[in-house]
Amino acid sequence: MRGIFNIVMRIVSSLLGVLMVVGGSFWALQGLHLTGPNDKSFMVGDHHWILYGAIFALLGIGQVIWSNTRQG
Numbered sequence: 001m002r003g004i005f006n007i008v009m010r011i012v013s014s015l016l017g018v019l020m021v022v023g024g025s026f027w028a029l030q031g032l033h034l035t036g037p038n039d040k041s042f043m044v045g046d047h048h049w050i051l052y053g054a055i056f057a058l059l060g061i062g063q064v065i066w067s068n069t070r071q072g
Contacts, residue, residue, distance in 0.1 A: 013067035020060025027053030 031049030043049045
């Protein structure tokens with residue numbers, strides 16, 4: 001039962017990391033004003049979101065790597 005739990009949690013943790021990468025990338029693209037011509041968000045064109053998005057995406061990459069390399 002423990003082996004199944006480890007596999008399921010590894011998948012969930014990896015999916016969380018992938019969602020962090022996607023979300024962080026979208027934040028960075030909004031900061032760069034590259035998400036679309038009709039965006040009316042407070043994030044669009046604000047260069048702070050490039051940094052926030054990059055950090056969040058890097059944390060997501062770290063989450064995926066940690067999830068798949070840890071000993072279980």
